[in-house]
Amino acid sequence: MSDTGLSRFLGGSPAQVVLRLVFLSFVVGIILAALNLDPLDLVHMAVDFVERLWNMGFHALGRLGNYLVIGSIVVLPIWLIMRLLAMGRQR
Known part of the structure; x- marks a missing residue:
């Protein structure tokens, strides 16, 4: 079992x-x-990124929101097109 x-x-x-x-x-x-x-460089880059976010405070949250909006402008239409194409194949 x-x-x-x-x-x-x-x-x-x-x-x-x-x-x-x-x-x-x-x-x-x-x-x-x-x-x-180097994997340790990647870890250091991630830690530095979090530290910069922490040090920038609430301004960082606004920037993250901007990144989200900018990314969604590209991602959502591609996702929608892929879903529509997938629906067409199922019929």
């Missing part, structure tokens, strides 16, 4: 999940190395 629960939680057998994660880790490692990125 615990094996099926564990498999359901992991999304497959533990061995398959471990192999998939090892493969994906290898591929992501190659990509990061090709881009000359």
Whole structure:
């Protein structure tokens, strides 16, 4: 019973999940190395981003709102077109 629960939680057998994660880790490692990125640099960038947001205070919330609006101007029409095309294929 615990094996099926564990498999359901992991999304497959533990061995398959471990192999998939090892493969994906290898591929992501190659990509990061090709881009000359260090995972610790990514962590530092994320921490610096949060610190800048904290230091900017409520002004940062307004900027985040602006980013949301700007992004939605691009994302929502693309999503709507994809949904309409998917509906057309189902009929």
